[in-house]
Amino acid sequence: MKNFRTLHLALELYKKCQMLRTSNKFHLKAPMKDQFERALLSIPLNLAEGNAKPSAKERRKYYFTALGSLREIQTILILANDQLISKDADILGAHLYLLCQRT
Numbered sequence: 001m002k003n004f005r006t007l008h009l010a011l012e013l014y015k016k017c018q019m020l021r022t023s024n025k026f027h028l029k030a031p032m033k034d035q036f037e038r039a040l041l042s043i044p045l046n047l048a049e050g051n052a053k054p055s056a057k058e059r060r061k062y063y064f065t066a067l068g069s070l071r072e073i074q075t076i077l078i079l080a081n082d083q084l085i086s087k088d089a090d091i092l093g094a095h096l097y098l099l100c101q102r103t
Contacts, residue, residue, distance in 0.1 A: 077089060
């Protein structure tokens with residue numbers, strides 16, 4: 001997993017979003033914060049689990065789940081009006097999309 005670029009991007013997004021979440025600039029109601037946390041954690045975990053699957057079909061399923069979670073994060077970032085982290089999420093989205101298509 002050392003050379004798994006998409007996973008590294010997901011981990012970086014996770015760290016940036018955690019910093020954002022603890023700042024005073026990020027105001028979301030409790031249910032949306034919970035969903036944000038679950039979706040945010042889902043991305044790298046599904047990438048890691050998918051990477052361990054033996055067949056391309058199984059890997060692809062996990063990669064698409066990670067992509068779906070990223071779309072949730074992107075929507076919440078739009079609602080929170082955070083354009084800086086949204087750009088990082090877009091880059092990760094491009095990598096995830098290609099990963100899904102090539103697997």
